Amino acid sequence: MRLIKLALFSLSILLICESAYAQSNTIAGAQITINNFIVKENLYKNNQLAIIAADSVDKPIENLSGTFKFSINGFEQELKFNNGAAVVPQPISKSTFIYVRHENESGNQGKLYYVIKKYDMLNPIKISWLVLVLVPALIILLAMMFRKFIIIAGILLIVMFYFNTSNGLNISTFFDTVFDGLKNLF
Structure with missing residues (x-):
């Protein structure tokens, strides 16, 4: 019950603060907004990403x-778009x-x-919020169904948690991704 109240409170705070960073550009009297974006490797292959x-x-x-x-990872940045693309100034040093x-x-x-970094190439792979929720839920479900699987499931969850946190996915980013995905459903 406390978890549900906390989740509803967090969601309501997120919705209230949604308009705090509202932004658009006006060119020739027309309002231009970015409603969707793609993250790719910069064309110059200098270990930077392009949005x-x-x-x-x-x-x-x-x-x-x-x-x-x-x-970007919680840090506010003003990106200058030119012909629909902007370069993130920080280079990526590892996956x-x-x-x-x-x-x-x-x-x-x-x-x-x-973002997978191999040699001098970056390969960004979009992670769905469903994957973040369903993979641990499936492991927990299998552990509940097969009692002999509990130790293996625990080890898998610990390894998954360690991999995520060591590569920059913290708990707040996890919940932000899940809440954004849930918001887009409605």
Whole structure:
């Protein structure tokens, strides 16, 4: 019961604060907002990521220019978009989780990526909130169904928790991703 109250309280605080970082650019009298984005490797292959403004079907919007506020792993950044793309200034030194969030008048968009770094190439893979919830739930369900699996399930959960935290996925990012996914359902 306390967990449900805490979750509802957290969700209500998140919804109340949603408009705090609302942002858009106005060009020639038309209001331009970013409602979707894609994270890819920068074209210059300099260990930096590029954020590309996209429409609802992930097609890049090339005529977008301006400065927009993003939160990358909890750090606020103003990214300058030119022709629909902006470069994140911090280079990636090893494989890590990246949580990118943008908020505007129409809502917020938060996406979790696992960036695999091999040699001088970056490969961002989008992680769905369902995967974050279903994999541990499935392990716990299997442990409850098969009593002999409890020790193995516990070890798997500990290894998964260690992998996530050592690569930059902390508890707050986990809950932010899950709450964003739940919000987008409704």
